[in-house]
Amino acid sequence: MVRPIPAPRATVLDAEGRRLSPTTPERALALVAEGRADLVAKDPLAVRLHRSVHVPPPEPAAEESPPDHGDAPLLLHVCCGPCATYSVRRLRELRWHVEGYWCNPNIHPFSEHERRREHVAGYAERVGLPMHWDPEYRLVEFLRAIAGHERYGERCALCYRMRLERTAAEAAARGFQAITTTLLISPYQDQAALCRIGEEVAAAHGVAFFYENLRRGYAESRRLAREADLYMQRYCGCLFSEWEALDRDAPTGRRPSG
Ligand code: SF4
Structure with missing residues (x-):
């Protein structure tokens, strides 16, 4: 089953790189102008707050009967x-x-x-x-x-x-x-x-x-x-993402964490 995809909005990350609720582009740019966030990417727009935000893991939604795809x-x-x-x-x-x-x-x-x-x-x-x-x-x-x-x-x-x-x-x-x-x-x-x-x-x-x-x-x-003692990488994968993870001024965009 394919569900509707929400319209894109500005991405907001906290200081640890955790993704928070998206906001309007105007609000995201205001956070940057107020010195409360860094601009991570212009298109699609993404900002990173200077502070960490504790986000409790969401409670799993109660599913009365999850879809059955019949193997x-x-x-x-x-x-x-x-x-x-x-x-x-x-x-x-x-x-x-x-x-x-x-x-x-x-x-x-x-x-x-x-x-x-x-x-x-x-x-x-x-x-x-x-x-x-x-x-x-x-x-x-x-x-x-x-x-x-x-x-x-x-x-x-x-x-x-x-x-x-x-x-x-x-x-x-x-x-x-x-x-x-x-x-x-x-x-x-x-x-x-x-x-x-x-x-x-x-x-x-x-x-x-x-x-x-x-x-x-x-x-x-x-x-x-x-x-399971699995290896957990510190960057997404490509050489650019490794560079961005180590250098927040890398000219290719964001500074991802994983
Ligand atoms: S940062 Fe983008 S291009 Fe690089 S490995 Fe991840 S998904 Fe691929």
Whole structure:
């Protein structure tokens, strides 16, 4: 089931990089003008407060009867072990037959790619998740795709497209009914862009894109990851995101935390 996507508003992060309730662009710019926040990105607009805000994890909504997908086969694009934890559990609760797919040529350097991949492999074995692996590290393809589009947001849309396009192609070739991605759990990723691109590439390959707001399980995913002793990375993946994580004045956009 595809749910309506909310209209984009200004993103607000606290000092720790936690995503807060979005606000109007006018209010976000006023916070910057008042010296209470830094401008992180202009398009889409994002600001980062100078203070931390404690946000208690939301109570899971009581579901009288969660949708039952009747064990239909779904191919889950997996970006890393921590994001897979809650995502796999939730998709199984929704009665999808879930198998995983690894295709993340954005992750830099190669040693980091391998470290994340190995932790995914270990976790998949632990929870009985069948995995399919892109046999190649398509770094050159990724760099060519984003060349000239290095700003945060612009490059991310191309990054999502490359990974979801391959997921959809793999799903169609293997007879899966639907695809989705663990990226939907991260408050640092653009859900609206993920849905738009996911639906486009899925439709092009004759499969469905399944959307659920997995972010409600973000805190639980970090707990499960610590419990499973999974590697938890400090930056999103590409070389730009590593730079931005270490240098808040990096000219490519934001300073993401995960
Ligand atoms: S910040 Fe993350 S989503 Fe954006 S391009 Fe880099 S790796 Fe991809």
